[in-house]
Amino acid sequence: MLRVLALHGKLPALWGGNQSAVEVLAKFWRRFRQLHPSHAIYTYHKNRLHQVLPLMLHADEGETLKKAGLMVISWQSPQLFEQGLRLDFPDGKHQHYYVAWVGLKGDWPIQQKLGHLQRHFSRLTTNEQAGRPGVPLHDFSEHAAWRTTFLRTSPFETMGPLADVPQTASPEMMLRYDPFHTLHKGCFAELAGSGLVMIIDYGILGDDSVPKQLNSLYQLLQEFCTRTKHPLHMDGLTRNLLNFPRDSSYPVGSWFKAADTTAVLAFLEEFFRNHLATLANPDPYLESAHDACVNANIFLRTLYRNGLWLPLQATTEVAQSGYNFLRCYAECAQHAYNQGKTRYKLQPKYHTMIHFADFYGTAARSRQRFTWNILADGCQMDEDLVGKVATLSRAVNVRSVHTDTVSRYLLKLWEEP
Known part of the structure; x- marks a missing residue:
């Protein structure tokens, strides 16, 4: 995908404007550092931040055949963080680009499943002990008891599949709250x-x-x-x-x-x-x-x-x-x-x-x-994508749902003007 966008001069579509990558990406990572200063990107790519594309992971379950759940994950190869990819541009020039993961967004059940959380919405809050006896859940005062428990203990039962992806020092902070x-x-x-x-x-x-x-x-x-x-x-x-x-x-x-x-x-x-x-x-x-x-x-x-x-x-x-x-x-x-x-x-x-x-x-x-x-x-537009993929999955053979659904999705992309 990145190669095709670059070759046709459409790479700026990834950041929604005609500004250069040097200007947009460097500014993004400079501001993002205030949010996650311990992210691995600031060590591994500190001298080439203008060549790193931020990537958000979204996951959700759609409804497929026989009302079964179909996991839909929007994701690019995590190898792009270290190895990167050479992109060729219409003017004959080329540039190496990398990709860095900035967070997982999705509803609470998906975050519980992918994050392997033992502390989650159906028990307690993820990042602190709010909801336990003596720790009121809905206290928003400056000295609320739950504030002293924030990020003090890990919410993970075991580290999930995303743990190996380069990220911040507090992996629970990569699970984003969905507005x-x-x-x-x-x-x-x-x-x-x-x-x-x-x-x-x-x-x-x-x-x-x-x-x-x-x-x-x-x-x-x-x-x-x-x-x-x-x-x-x-x-x-x-x-x-x-x-x-x-x-x-x-x-x-x-x-x-x-x-x-x-x-x-x-x-x-x-x-x-x-x-x-x-x-x-x-x-x-x-x-x-x-x-x-x-x-x-x-x-x-x-x-x-x-x-x-x-x-x-x-x-x-x-x-x-x-x-x-x-x-x-x-x-x-x-x-x-x-x-x-x-x-x-x-x-x-x-x-x-x-x-x-x-x-x-x-x-x-x-x-x-x-x-x-x-x-x-937020997940509004992402859930629209999940709905479209789930609809395609209900029109294929039950014994080859995954491969046939991906094939139909690629065909639909090709048909788009």
């Missing part, structure tokens, strides 16, 4: 689901049945998205879509397109703001819900409006909005608990959000000029 599942499908979806049901709890739209009120909410949501040009993919709001079969259930937005989480949070911010303006007396519960939506929106908006590296001002905004969201969401959970309502569930992904806020908070306090954008660790 897609943590936010859009995680705590922001919890906020969206509970926020919508909270409107019904308050009877703001009347006293009709829950399905009728959800239909009224959907009409308001549609009107908002049309007016503000927010894409909306769902075709209705139902108990099933909110995982809310009964009042004792914790609602969560389980819509198919995670982008709808963004649309719902923008709608809720405006709805709560307008409703609060009509009240004669303050309502702390509604105010906390509104502020949680505001800060969730700022957090996502700032990340999406910036590139791979956030400047200091954006880093500070993301950190502040992240901490504000954590505080406001915890307030909502407490208000709901005081009222005997199952709303605003505190789940393990809330703890991952603490790590996101801490990551940017630490960078902001140290006045770091450029900070890694966690959206680079």
